Amino acid sequence: MSATIVSLPDQSTARIPKMNFLSKENGLLSWLLTGDHKRIATLYLISITFFFFIGGALAGLIRLELLTPQSDLMAADTYNKVFTMHGLIMIFFFLVPSVPATIGNFVIPMMVGAKDLALPKINLLSWYLYIAAGGLMLYTMMIGGVDTGWTFTTPLSTHYLNTNVVPAGLAVFIAGFSSIFTGLNFIVTIHKMRCPGMTWFRLPLFIWSNYAASILMVLGTPVLAITLVLVVLERTVHIGVFDPKLGGDPLLFQHLFWFYSHPAVYIMILPGMGVISEVISTFSRKRVFGYTAVAFSSVAIAVFAFFVWAHHMFIMGISNYAALVFSLLTMLVAVPSAIKIFNWSFTLYKGSITFETPMLYSIGFLGLFTIGGMTGVFLGATGTDIHLTETYFVVAHFHFVMVGGMLMAFLSGIHFWWPKWTGRMYPEKLSQFAAVTTYIGFNLTFFPQFILGTLGMPRRYAAYPPEFQVLNVFSTAGATVLGVGYLLPVLYLTWSLKYGQIAGNNPWQATGLEWQTQSPPLTENFAEIPIMDHEAYDYEWLERQQAKEVASVG
Amino acid sequence: MSDSTVISEGALAEGHHEHPPYQRHHFESVAQQFDATNFAMWLFLLTEIMFFGGLFMAYLLMRNWYYQAFVEGSHHLSIFWGTSNTAVLITSSFTMAMGVWCAQTRRKAGLVLCLVLTFILGIMFLCIKGIEWHGEWVDHHVPGLRFTDSDFINPALDADVYHEYHDRAMAPDAANKTEMYFFLYFAMTGMHALHMVIGISILVFMIFQATRGAYTEGHFTFVENFGLYWHFVDIIWIFLFPLLYLVSRHA
Numbered sequence: 001m002s003a004t005i006v007s008l009p010d011q012s013t014a015r016i017p018k019m020n021f022l023s024k025e026n027g028l029l030s031w032l033l034t035g036d037h038k039r040i041a042t043l044y045l046i047s048i049t050f051f052f053f054i055g056g057a058l059a060g061l062i063r064l065e066l067l068t069p070q071s072d073l074m075a076a077d078t079y080n081k082v083f084t085m086h087g088l089i090m091i092f093f094f095l096v097p098s099v100p101a102t103i104g105n106f107v108i109p110m111m112v113g114a115k116d117l118a119l120p121k122i123n124l125l126s127w128y129l130y131i132a133a134g135g136l137m138l139y140t141m142m143i144g145g146v147d148t149g150w151t152f153t154t155p156l157s158t159h160y161l162n163t164n165v166v167p168a169g170l171a172v173f174i175a176g177f178s179s180i181f182t183g184l185n186f187i188v189t190i191h192k193m194r195c196p197g198m199t200w201f202r203l204p205l206f207i208w209s210n211y212a213a214s215i216l217m218v219l220g221t222p223v224l225a226i227t228l229v230l231v232v233l234e235r236t237v238h239i240g241v242f243d244p245k246l247g248g249d250p251l252l253f254q255h256l257f258w259f260y261s262h263p264a265v266y267i268m269i270l271p272g273m274g275v276i277s278e279v280i281s282t283f284s285r286k287r288v289f290g291y292t293a294v295a296f297s298s299v300a301i302a303v304f305a306f307f308v309w310a311h312h313m314f315i316m317g318i319s320n321y322a323a324l325v326f327s328l329l330t331m332l333v334a335v336p337s338a339i340k341i342f343n344w345s346f347t348l349y350k351g352s353i354t355f356e357t358p359m360l361y362s363i364g365f366l367g368l369f370t371i372g373g374m375t376g377v378f379l380g381a382t383g384t385d386i387h388l389t390e391t392y393f394v395v396a397h398f399h400f401v402m403v404g405g406m407l408m409a410f411l412s413g414i415h416f417w418w419p420k421w422t423g424r425m426y427p428e429k430l431s432q433f434a435a436v437t438t439y440i441g442f443n444l445t446f447f448p449q450f451i452l453g454t455l456g457m458p459r460r461y462a463a464y465p466p467e468f469q470v471l472n473v474f475s476t477a478g479a480t481v482l483g484v485g486y487l488l489p490v491l492y493l494t495w496s497l498k499y500g501q502i503a504g505n506n507p508w509q510a511t512g513l514e515w516q517t518q519s520p521p522l523t524e525n526f527a528e529i530p531i532m533d534h535e536a537y538d539y540e541w542l543e544r545q546q547a548k549e550v551a552s553v554g
Numbered sequence: 555m556s557d558s559t560v561i562s563e564g565a566l567a568e569g570h571h572e573h574p575p576y577q578r579h580h581f582e583s584v585a586q587q588f589d590a591t592n593f594a595m596w597l598f599l600l601t602e603i604m605f606f607g608g609l610f611m612a613y614l615l616m617r618n619w620y621y622q623a624f625v626e627g628s629h630h631l632s633i634f635w636g637t638s639n640t641a642v643l644i645t646s647s648f649t650m651a652m653g654v655w656c657a658q659t660r661r662k663a664g665l666v667l668c669l670v671l672t673f674i675l676g677i678m679f680l681c682i683k684g685i686e687w688h689g690e691w692v693d694h695h696v697p698g699l700r701f702t703d704s705d706f707i708n709p710a711l712d713a714d715v716y717h718e719y720h721d722r723a724m725a726p727d728a729a730n731k732t733e734m735y736f737f738l739y740f741a742m743t744g745m746h747a748l749h750m751v752i753g754i755s756i757l758v759f760m761i762f763q764a765t766r767g768a769y770t771e772g773h774f775t776f777v778e779n780f781g782l783y784w785h786f787v788d789i790i791w792i793f794l795f796p797l798l799y800l801v802s803r804h805a
Contacts, residue, residue, distance in 0.1 A: 116580035118590040184597050192590040222601045226608035230741070237698030239737040241612050247731050252615055256608050529582065 003354050005283070005509050008425065014502035016423045020520040035120030036523055041105035042421075043127050045414075048102060049490065051093040051134060056486060058086035063445075063479040066472050071462035079462035080147035081163065085137075087150030088168060092175045093134050095406055096264065099271035100217075101126070101182050103413045104210045106421060108186060110514035111204050113195025113532060115524040118188040126181035133175035140167040149460060151261070154242035154253040158234040165235055169228040176221045176228075179267070183217030186210055195513075197532035201295070204512050204536050205288055208295040209274030212302035216263040216270075219306070224260035227253065254316055258309035266305040268402060269369075270298055272409030273340055276362050279412050280344050282510040283359035284351025287537035290343040297336035297343075304333045314385045323382050330380035337373050341366060356508070357428065360435035361412030368404025368442065372397060375450065390460075393453025399446045411438070411489060418493065419507045423519040424500030430492050438485030444478025511542050576773040588775050595779040599786045602749075606790055609745065613738050613797060620731035625802040626706055626721045627735030630695060632686055636799040639682045640791065646675035647788045654781040657774035662767055665777070669761045672784070676754045683747055690736065697737040703729040739798055746794060749787045756780060 008014075021038045031039060061082050065073040074082065105123065109116050117123050140146060146168040148157040157165050190203070190211050230241050231253070240246025242253040281288045288294055310318055310326040318326075344366060353359070375397040378384045388394060419425055448471040457468050464472070506515040517526050534541040574584060581587040617624045653668030687696075693712070694702040705711040706729035709721040724732075760780060763769065769777045 114580065118580075119594055120578075120580065122594075180601050184594055184601070187597055188590050188594045192586060192593060218597055218601050219604055222605035223608050226605050226745075229745075230608070230612065233737075233741065237737070239697045239733060241616070241734070241737070247620070247734050249615060249619070252612060256611065524580070 005354050006507050009504040017518045021523045022520050024523050037105050037109050037117045040123050040127050041102050044101040048094050048097055051089055055086055055089035058082050063476040067476045069464050069466045069469050076462045081145035084147050084149050085141055085145050092172050095268040096179050098410045107514050110525050111207055111512055113198055113513050113530045114193035117185045118193055119185050122181050123185050126178045129174050129178035133171045136167055136171035140164045154250050159243050166232050169232050173225050173228045176225045179217050180221045183214035186214040195530050202532055202536050205277035205294050206274035209270045209298040212298040213267050213270040215302050216267045220260040220263040227256040254313050258312045262309040263305040266301055268406050272406040275409045275413035276365055279358045279362040279416050280347050281537045282508050284348050284353045285539055286347050286351040289346035293339050294343050297339040300336040311380055314382050315389050327380055327382045334377050357431040357435050358412045358416035361408045364439045365408040368400050372400030390458055391453040392449040392457045392459055395459050396446045396449035404442055419503030420519045423503055424496050425503050426496040427492050434485055434488035441478050441481030441485045445475050445482050448474045511537050591775050595782050609742050616734050623731035624735045627732040628802040629715050629719045631799050635682050635686050639679055640795050642675050642679050643788050643791050646672050647785050650781050650784045654778050657769045657777040660770045662770040666764045673757045695736050697733045701733050703732055706732050742794055746790055753784055
């Protein structure tokens with residue numbers, strides 16, 4: 001059990017390098033006007049953590065309300081607002097930017113051997129748009145919130161509700177452009193900024209999956225943007241493209257909305273899958289099994305993502321034939337997802353596995369994402385979907401993918417790259433404890449919701465029949481444990497900024513280019529532009545490299 | 555993989571030279587900088603296509619549903635002004651293309667002239683659009699704010715249009731769907747005009763920069779990328795014009 005690959009420099013002599021991207025300039029302005037992708041990533045990390053805890057607090061309120069069958073903690077319409085704000089904040093202000101805008105921003109230029117993203121000013125603009133959108137969303141919350149559900153379903157959102165749909169819609173509109181600019185920047189960087197020798201098939205798989213997610217951001221998000229513009233116009237000018245009473249078509253809204261919002265779930269999960277590839281390879285000391293298949297499965301997910309949206313509409317009166325086709329296409333997505341899961345499992349097979357914290361989170365991801373993905377197939381089958389739709393089964397399904405999958409991957413990635421980011425290690429035992437706590441808390445929270453869903457408990461209600469209470473109490477208890485699991489990393493990661501052990505360049509003995517430079521990196525990432533002369537995940541190359549260094553120093 | 559070899563060759567070739575002042579620090583060569591920003595502009599235009607795509611989708615669906623209302627609604631647009639505007643915009647695309655050529659061949663005076671002409675034509679487009687919108691306001695065809703469908707229920711009320719097309723009278727529940735047509739007309743031309751306003755604002759900045767010789771010292775990326783944007787806005791109009799004005803022009 002004590003086996004570890006962590007190799008830290010001698011703590012009595014090691015120092016954080018004097019020149020690095022954090023120490024280069026000081027003062028608030030040097031951060032607010034920075035073009036450095038690593039600083040923008042840091043700004044993003046702080047901002048999304050802030051929004052995560054607001055969204056998390058709202059989730060806590062939801063679970064508290066559902067502790068008892070009556071709607072007693074808050075009135076039913078307050079509950080509607082709370083779950084709506086939870087969804088909006090978690091999706092648009094945490095999940096979508098989580099891995100790409102923080103970890104991706106931080107490591108993508110280094111992974112491809114570039115000094116920065118292709119468009120540093122656009123990168124900074126994307127953060128400002130995020131902040132503007134986030135501010136508008138908080139303002140919406142303060143003036144009374146919105147209760148349409150995060151889906152802005154028409155004509156509910158345009159005709160029947162008297163809450164703040166317009167500012168909420170505009171906030172999502174602006175956040176969308178922040179995400180478009182991030183995706184655009186990544187695509188350009190990956191195409192045009194690779195260092196000499198870095199061919200497409202030498203790129204780390206994190207790059208491939210972020211590339212696929214960026215394509216979805218660039219092609220999908222504008223459709224959501226124009227849809228929300230039409231919703232806002234419909235509310236303000238009262239002309240109904242979507243309101244059937246005014247001659248509009250609510251199904252058109254559903255088509256346009258889900259044309260973005262289904263690919264959006266892959267925007268949320270694909271970058272996380274990239275983290276898993278890096279972490280599993282590093283902590284089993286093996287090249288990712290079937291590199292090409294994993295790379296192309298990301299692209300395949302991105303392509304399929306655009307042809308499955310109508311599975312959100314099986315009960316909305318689309319034609320049976322459309323439902324059949326979309327059901328089939330939906331099940332096809334399971335193929336590339338399964339390719340990934342199987343290839344990661346084969347990477348583990350006969351690998352030299354160690355269980356550092358990032359690895360624990362990643363293994364948690366494998367299990368939870370598999371359950372989340374498989375239940376997605378149930379929902380993709382029209383028959384079971386008609387029974388299960390709008391029940392807690394759906395809630396459990398997407399939380400297994402989004403929280404069990406993406407959040408686990410995000411935490412895995414944060415722990416994995418933390419030493420690179422700050423130059424310091426976090427307390428290992430405590431973080432392992434947090435990872436296990438998160439896993440237990442997560443299962444306790446969301447597994448009962450599968451059962452509740454199959455029993456028929458509908459989602460989005462503040463009250464429920466008393467016979468469902470036992471399972472709901474389990475779920476709320478689990479949410480408490482989960483809350484502890486999420487709070488711990490914030491505490492010890494902050495602690496580690498000052499008191500953590502010095503990490504050195506490459507504490508994990510990983511092969512990526514970002515690990516071959518100092519931690520924290522220089523503002524321009526590398527002392528000189530690297531030349532990629534080996535395949536990705538080539539651990540023998542790393543050994544030769546280290547042997548060479550020892551020989552030259554000795 | 556070909557683009558990676560280009561970059562690596564570029565990096566090797568340029569590595570030993572002095573960098574021109576306009577090369578940003580994180581690029582290895584001017585060629586890479588041009589390539590990257592140009593590619594970014596194309597990608598941005600792709601997102602713009604998807605953005606307008608939602609509106610076109612709504613238009614196609616509603617046109618199918620409310621065919622007669624859309625046909626008779628379009629009869630009330632001015633084909634004269636629409637055609638003039640198309641001509642104005644295509645001419646502005648020509649002057650813009652000439653501007654890009656001037657920047658590439660380092661002709662400062664020519665560039666400033668072309669940008670100013672493009673600016674004037676852009677303003678002209680907006681003015682003509684304004685005249686048309688004013689006409690719709692006068693005719694009570696502005697959905698939500700000032701709208702009546704009486705001249706669709708009784709087409710003879712608008713003598714000019716009736717004389718030309720002999721539109722059939724529509725039942726009130728069909729006639730009020732013309733409001734949908736005019737809503738999409740305003741949403742689409744409005745979104746297009748917004749893009750024009752943004753483009754014209756950038757043009758003002760560019761004219762100022764061009765008089766200081768910023769684009770004629772070999773660094774014409776900005777002009778070229780703006781040209782792409784301007785042509786894109788033009789192309790959107792090239793689709794809007796037939797869909798909104800021409801497609802139902804039969805008596």
